[in-house]
């Protein structure tokens with residue numbers, strides 16, 4: 175019996191129509207229509223007053239990261255775009271592919287490499303359930319430091335400057351400050367975001383949109399046989415986030431899409447990106463050296479792909495909307511994202527799955543962004559070359575965060 179016969183006709187047809195979501199057409203497109211129509215059971219922003227930060231045309235962004243090699247790619251990509259029409263107002267760190275302390279250090283190294291100052295918040299040092307929630311030790315893929323354990327990693331000029339508030343409180347503070355304007359790019363386990371929404375549920379109405387790297391749409395795992403790494407690290411947090419932010423568009427880039435349409439060639443990584451000669455690429459080459467020496471067949475940087483989807487909406491060429499949740503109990507499936515493709519549960523869609531990306535456009539964006547960041551690092555000083563021969567000396571080497579940054 176066709177599955178549609180098990181469901182009410184009107185509901186099934188309605189969901190089928192919603193499922194194939196037309197790809198957004200322009201860069202930095204105004205997605206206000208999505209806010210209104212995405213979940214008809216929730217009125218978005220109904221309690222939102224005027225905000226005190228960000229212009230109408232500006233994209234205000236918070237990045238939540240676990241500080242691994244591919245997070246570094248994503249950060250450099252986002253930071254390059256922040257020179258145009260995007261303001262990164264905070265970077266929150268979380269336990270994941272390395273410790274949260276290493277994540278703070280690695281984010282600081284990225285910022286130092288290109289002389290950027292962004293407030294950094296230290297977040298959760300373990301999953302919501304701690305070690306009892308995970309049966310598998312941290313993978314060695316990114317090394318013990320998250321940056322591949324290179325012998326000659328650049329030293330930080332000073333101890334990383336970290337905001338006084340923990341990451342979850344930082345998320346709440348920025349969500350309230352930029353009501354209705356804040357996009358969150360989530361590149362690691364969702365522990366910080368889950369804690370933030372539990373501490374202050376109202377922030378679910380303040381977020382403009384969320385882009386998540388995590389989960390799987392067809393049961394293909396990269397951590398266990400059926401779970402993707404970021405969701406596996408903290409399945410409870412992933413479930414909380416999926417169930418609490420249906421009032422805004424939640425884009426998810428699942429692992430299968432990365433495998434299917436976001437894999438570059440080894441040659442592109444080594445001979446196109448790898449030879450750009452910028453400080454950003456210099457650092458990326460160092461921290462990826464161990465990985466690149468082992469894997470020669472393809473190159474996938476999933477964290478950068480999801481950031482690219484945010485920056486250039488055309489890159490996510492196919493999306494589909496479903497109700498999704500996370501398996502918490504299975505012996506083999508803990509952490510697997512459950513995608514209700516046949517609308518069995520008859521719940522409104524809470525996720526926009528990115529099911530295809532335009533590899534050529536993504537690679538062009540990477541080349542432009544990483545090639546653009548032509549900053550030069552000499553000892554502890556950072557000089558910036560904006561245009562022409564004039565050199566500007568940055569006022570501080572890096573990350574000496576001014577509390578009045580905003």
Ligand SMILES: [Ca+2]
Nearest residue numbers: 240245361362
């Ligand atoms: Ca990550």
